[in-house]
Amino acid sequence: MTRTGGVAGRARWTVAVTVLTVALWPGTAVAGRSSPDPVPVCQIRDPRLTEISGMVATDAGFVVVNDSADEASRRRIFFLDGDCAVVRTVPYPSRPRDTEDLAVGVDGTLWVADIGDNDRSRDTVALWKLAPGAGRPVLHRMAYPDGPHDAEALLLDGAGRPVVVTKQGGAAGLYTPTAPLRPGTTTPLARVGQVRLPATTTANPFAFVGRRLVTGGATAPDGRRVVLRTYADAFEFDVPDGDVVAALTGGTPRVVPLPDEPQGESVAYRRDGRALFTVSETADQPPGSRPTILRYALPAPAPAASGTRAPAGTAGPTGGDPTPSAVPAAGTPGGSGGVRSLLLGVGVIVAGLLVVSLTGAGRARRTGR
Template identity: 30%
Template structure:
């Protein structure tokens, strides 16, 4: 019941609060295309998605809550190449993952975010697990380093995690009506709780996020669309997404020219969505500041955050609609 209410409220609010500016839509010859469908019967709630940083045509995913600390490697046809257990990890509510390359060893690094909290304070802290990418693809159990976190401004629900490929800095994106991007400390500590601090704003009800392979942009997914940002927090554009049963995951392709997005559900599809030229990596990208480097100058974040009179009216309309939804559901479930 609670989850149904949350999702219906998200639909109502999102429809009311979608930006007036149109989203970028690809030309007919660059429309979203289904890349593959998960074949494994064990992948029923694909909630995180990442491209292998070291292997061609290998993708990683994991299920949502109510599962063990498990992730899967699949090929470009959606066939499972290996099922991996994460030793010593919990799986309260795994919601997202990211993949980077270790600058010293060159090995791939996988990050699994146990950050879901539908009660916005049910857990005293949240966790992200760092796992070295398996050297061989096959069923195995892998060790992990656990990093615990808390928010500087109070507990909240989140479904997005991203790691800057150049700095290695980790970010969590909250899933709220007024979402936020939170930065982790530059150096993570495994022996104590790390503090997450807000550095930018995020769209309402964000379900995932990812950094571009060259660090030149990041994307935040919602149930309805995806929004691209400069590392400073400045919005680039919205990108139209394919219709999915429950859009939960997003990541970039290895070359950064397109997005991959997936959904929960048995035998769920993964789509490839081309990016506009302005959002694709340049051959020699210019280094840009990350959101955390804008903390001392919050103007970049506030440009997209200020509430106008029109925003207030829209919020009131969304609230009225939400009350109607709750009343309807309450009557139906007496």
């Protein structure tokens, strides 16, 4: 998510179109599976980490990145221990534009997705590749075939190929590189499909818009599942043969509600694949708010099948959380009820457009970036 100084008509128009698209997109609302409240793992107290947009779990803790930041101290890859304390940072060799997600390869390589583009104005997007033990990430540029897109989710398929998932109302686009990524060149992307997430009724700060915009993704350590999240829910797809695109375009996800997270943009699998971690941005929350990593239980995974990838090397699997510290429990009420009727949807559209027109930048920036 990118913050911009002056928000003009285009930002308001983007949100208005998103409201219309999301509200009128066909689909039946589902409540999501019943699940226990999330378990707080640890609080992040470093003042540089208030806009966390991407996260992965490791044996020792977590790795996180902020989205675009004006302060140079925030534009780094942050390594955390099990208590959420920063133990190492890695700077970029040049300024990233808008880092939005993280993924980890089978060999422990970190992929930082520099793919945010709220204004739809970038000629290229990028992935930063940080090999195990490297002191600096390497930049790989990519270009969409059909104009700029905003995106906040990155997945890896069974062959280690990146899959970018766009952030838009209705159906999210799926894009993959047409050739191996190489530093110093721009690799064309190809649109390989789209994913329609089922509508839900889960409570979140952005109402029905927040239930349809993809804000993050993660690939399970064994490669047999992937998850996409919105501001309201996580959607887990089975990937039995490593083909992530086929799973997203043809599979039916399991829904895990993530109710009332303040601004949820990150999701990661625990190293044993049996739980999800999430964390919210806190930049616009009340003073003193700190990002808290939450754990959501998942059903036990199915037995491993042949042809699936092994767990990542340097970030290998563990049986549980990385040395969690005691964190005060935070209330997370369940989803709100009821399937929207057509009249209610139209009424909300009109109200939403009026709010966007009158208030301008405020929430439009936060939900549309």
